[in-house]
Amino acid sequence: MSYQSWGRYPKVHQRGYSLKPRFSFPTFDMDTEILPFGCGRSYGDSCLNSRGLVCDTRQYNKFVEFDAERGVVTAESGVTLADIIELALPQGWFLPVTPGTKYVSLGGAVANDVHGKNHHVDGSFGHFVKSLELIRSDGERLTCSPSSNKEMFYATIGGLGLTGLISTVTLQLKSVESAYLSVDTIAFNGLDEFKQLSDESKQDYLYTVAWIDCMAQGDALGRGIFLRANHCASSKPATLAKKKLSVPFNFPGMALNKLSIKAFNQFYYWNGKRKECLGQEQHYDPYFYPLDGINDWNRIYGKRGFLQYQFVVPAKDYSAIKQIMARIADAGAGSFLAVLKEFGDIPSLGMLSFPREGVCLALDFPFQGQKTLTLLNELDSLVVEAGGAIYPAKDARMSASVFQSFTPKLEEFKIYKDPLFSSDFWRRVTEN
């Protein structure tokens, strides 16, 4: 098995091994650093450990228990969010928080304290973890929850897999009426309009998010499509016919260039504008997971891979986000489907958790060597200056000083980190 991150940058030779079932104890070689590896959906190097090994959790894929009355599921950490939906939705339950792909492992969702379009109402994934079992390299098995081993629990939520191996997780699900959502699609012109839409929607809509055209400059800067939604009752069938596209090979580097990306973004904007409507019934799959319909979509960025850049800055008057977006548009290096979302003020539980109050932008940059790295370093300083944070799950290059600027609990976290567990990301952001 070759192990690589979703962004396929950096490229490293990663050795790994498959974990045996959870009842038989994993044996750790005290001389080799290890890192749990789930579905490989982290974009950068937080899922890589090139100096040591990764332990593959794909055989940790068993459900332990599902209480359909209370919507509480216990499963091994290698179970995917797709598995949980498949099990729980027919009985009226859905994920309490979901990222933009359902092909992540439960352990990965915990370790990155993932967030979704409902952050302003519900907070992040960690808020719904009732308890988890952690296997430490010294052989200790710890049951961690907000009431027992709670420091270890808060270190493990968003702890990037560094506190030990998460063997099982008990998760509270959300009750839903059907597999459908009622979705409003609204075009907006500029960040002020986005802010207004975001403000007026946060009371009544569980999910809010916007796609934004990062290539548009001047008057069109910050134009985009705002989507807001709630779960709704529906008489339509719960499962959609499966039609799956696949990207069979790496696209040549030429396929994505300024012109094609600009054209795509323009098309997306005008198409969204044309389809503007309120209260449209939409199945959860295309709504939450539009890219899951295309296998291996990361190959469109070609052999050199790509970097995703995701940050949050305090919302205040939006001056920081405007400045950063202007810089990105200037560089003309962004890609399609940049995603903008205003986070709420619910504090994350994890010591290293990324979500915090403010406005959050995520976008892809095809990797073009030093040019890309220089631009992202520049963006880093703007984010740090504004008092913002960068998402470790997407990162492959930020410096130690940037990471430390927005991680006040780093020293506390180090107490709970397992001495044998490490990652390329961890070594980079903690070196002096």
Added chain:
Amino acid sequence: MENVVILGATSAVAQAVAKHYARASTQLILVGRNQAYLESIEQDLMTRGAEKVQTIVQDLAESSKWEDLVAHIYTLLDRVDILLVAHGTLPDQALCEQSAERTLEAINANALSQIAMLTAFGNKMAASRSGKIAVISSVAGDRGRQSNYVYGAAKAMLSTYVDGLRNRLYKSGVSVLTVKPGFIDSPMTAHIEKKGALWATPEKVADDIVNAIEKGRSSIYTPWFWRYIMLIICSIPEFIFKRLSL
């Protein structure tokens, strides 16, 4: 009630197949060596909605236990609707070359024990004039190659046996499927580092198996392209083939 028996139930492919049958009105019997692992699979299948799951801890390579095992299963069930024979090992070819004992062990683990099970279940299912049997063989059985001909020889024996059994049971209304997977990325092959486009996931192979069982097919390669790869490999003349290092 539909009764499904899986031999070698802890293998990654068998687990993925079992998930397909984890539904109301299906009862599963899982046979494997590792009790704790079987129990976690049982919990998983029950959570996913299986009607009933029972586990039997048994090393299927132990020939003295063969007869009792089948008898025991038929005390738990009155009829087997689907039998999946999925047990086996990947022997170390280099060790086998040095030891006749190891070679015979490998053949026992990958052919004789399967044949013993199929003989007993085949007769019972023929008598009840119903049921479907699926046997996991391998593309390795299609032609002997220096890198794993002991495993290949066992699988060739198994494939030929299954062909004959299918022919015999046809009149009894029992369908028999030979499954020939190529490379599967599973714990059995975890030690092999270099993996590329030819490697399939256990889930993909399981989907193909379940579809083939439903359609009552006789023989499948999975993924499908292995049929053509093996066609080419089998058509290379021996005077060239013997010089190759495959």
